[in-house]
Amino acid sequence: MSTRAADAASWAPLPPHVRAGGVALDDDAAAEQVLTGALQWLEAQVEWFAPGRWEEFLPRRPFRPGPLLELLGLLRILERAGVLSMNAPLTRHALDIAQETADEPDFGHGLRRADEFFPYHLNFIGLLELLGRPRAELRADCQALLTADAGGHTRAYKPVLNRIELRYFVDRGHFTAPSRLPDIGTLHRQSIAALDPDVLRLTESETYAFTHVLFYTTDFGHHRDVLRDGGSETRLHEAVRALLGLHLARGSLDLLAELLLCERVLDGGGGPGPLTNQAWNALARAQRPDGALPSPVHRPEVLAGLGGDKATAYLFGTCYHTTQAAALAAVAHLRASAAEVRTPRRTAPAEHLLPCADPEEIRHWARQVTTAAPTATAEARAAWSAHLDPLLALTVRQRDRAVLADLLHAAEHLGQSNRPLVRSAATLLGLWTQRPAPDRDLPRGGGPPAQG
Template sequence: MSADWPSLPAHLRTGRTRLDEEDAARRVLAGALRWIEAHLEWFAPRRWEEFLPRRPFRPGPLLELLGLVRVLDRSALLPRDAPVPSRALTLAEEAVRDADFARGLHRGDAFFPYHLNLTALLELLGRPHPALRAACEELLAADAGGHCRPYKPVLSRTELRYFIDRGGFTAPAALPGLGALYRESIAARSPDVLQLTGSETYALTHVLFYVTDFGHHRRLPDRSGAAAEVRETVRVLLGVHLARGGLDLLAELLLCDSALDDGWDDGWSDGQGDGCGHGHGSGPLRHAGWNALAAAQREDGAVPSPLHRPEVLAGLTGDKAAAYLFGTCYHTTLAAALAAAVRKPGTPATGSTQSIGGPLPRADPEEIRQWARKAAERAGTAPAAVRNAWAAHLDPLLALGVQAHDPGVLADVLRAAERLGRGDRPLVRSAAALLAAWEPGGRGARPEATRAWSV
């Protein structure tokens, strides 16, 4: 089996900041808003299309921007007459007045939910368009696009239900409420955090955005008491994408962490958890995540997406350079700003705990193996606080080893887990079973194979 480790992005090789969490989040938000204000013209569909491929839903970037404006408005972080909200609303009104928007809306096709959402956000932000709203109501009642049908993906139906509820539209009888849809979703179905793909992680984050109204309701519509499991999933994924330097998902997971924060944790726990892998707390990873965004942020305030290549930008000039920068940075910059706007102010700084066990290794096989060997060798003599800090890194590192299909890395991390007294945790046992099953000759069928890595 050959391992598959993606290349680390350039920003992961330029060092790390050591700011307090609140200072890092504040810096990210201020820089992002500064960059957005300077590049507002590029949110207009016609300006975008001068240099960038036409999008299936032409005002897509504007729709994302209005979502941010709505959260900033709700949080009283920016008045509506500030440059970003006022100009964003003007651009959005120009977009919906374009005949192309009305034609697209009346098609009632796959992009109908986004036409409805843009119409609703304009109204929520004080720019109503009654004719467009009436058309949305008629199309909903006629089941245009069949979006409410039970065979449609649950994420799509959750998204539409959220848009309908937020906009005050009449929901079709065939479309369940957010609570029922949540219980069908990936977030409520105990996802295997060791093997979640990027698209599945995006689905998870967006379900959590919608059911919490981007952190406005810091609770889940689930009476089963499984919120702790969801928070733990977010914590592990936060570590995975922090190690990979994937800033899009890192920002979205930081938003989810804030949205689920009901005061359950602000730092290290005792490291033992509840027997199901829970209880480490996201505080140190959250602190590191905000610092990672602040360190990766360009001087102009943009936060680069995984598609951004500094060497490509360096070869461009003028509007071509501006278009490339916008196209490869706008989404991540908006996501980072959203996460900072949703973040609960006054969250205690966790910088002092971050250094107890050292930073989480990057998603580099040699770096992870060195970390794992050090933890295994020193587990018997290290102070309890250090062992607990190392234990909090185990789950993200196990997920990285599994997803890279790297038996050597996985074996070393499993050995560290055993030496740290975490060998019986369910996630560790699952990773050990996968490692045994990967090996040739059917070793995975033997019960003792799950312990082979510890001898």
């Protein structure tokens, strides 16, 4: 096989929702559609959040009420944003399930083990109290274990994301933090988000860590003081928008939703980025008629072979996280959009759309840009320039030398050759051209869910 054929063969097949089709919606309309459908689906499927119901057809989770914990975090943000009241059917039913789960002996036994799931037990009890269902005895146990540093969860050798997570749960739940657990600003400065991540080479697990740091250190966009420390906001904007474009091109709905939320967390009402409209339309296009959004592990052909409760359980297990992540992003977007000065919303022109993760489509885009850039409008050049970083990051990860060479020519004609990320990609191409192409990365799994 030729080098070019081997490079092209490494690109993964794309899901159908990647390619644009039909009438594009404006950002707000797409986000509203996503949120409405997601909440309808979650309400219809709420029984499956009960650990016992889940385990009738799906493998037992290491932290049994993990999906339910995610739902509690979403409900807290929906209530704070005024989207759902405490009396809404979804909220009442979810809290009934959560209260029953916390009162089961198994939950208390797990909490008192103070093992790696202790922060999630603490978070569960903190959220129950915030949502009006306090469990006083379990809260006292949480505080006692936290004060005693049972399990060593606050120790400096623990991963910084784990300690950020714990600090966020402690502060939000109004627990008293032990002295050895640093404040959220100190922990943020040690995190992947503050240490100038290399978007050309971030793995999926590192990208999930990056998004979760931004969620927890800002309380899902509620405050941004930590991010202003050291002038890091500009670098974070650039990283988020490059990663957003990369996962938009791939059709990775989980990370696309999380990165849309990160974009809003950083913007603080500053308005959508150049790829926002296309990203929201991708989510709206991928949403099933019932309102669910499929996760990366969802396989329609598997679902088609199931029936009854088995089909419902499979659909729930492979859709609940992405659906909740999309709902979180939609709430943040609509809330920020409502606070902005209203200007006419425009959908992205077809000629300004980011190409999907197909090597020939990217090469075609790059050659068109190379030819048209010298006489293009400022608007077109700005749109193409916004596509460069995500396409470079995507192509570097694929180790496709021919596509990367075409992208670097496009960068030159856009006057972008001296940007650090472009120079880094050019250096890699030079090394790959001189020596045999490096081994492909092994496939990597998804990251942890956001404990909202």
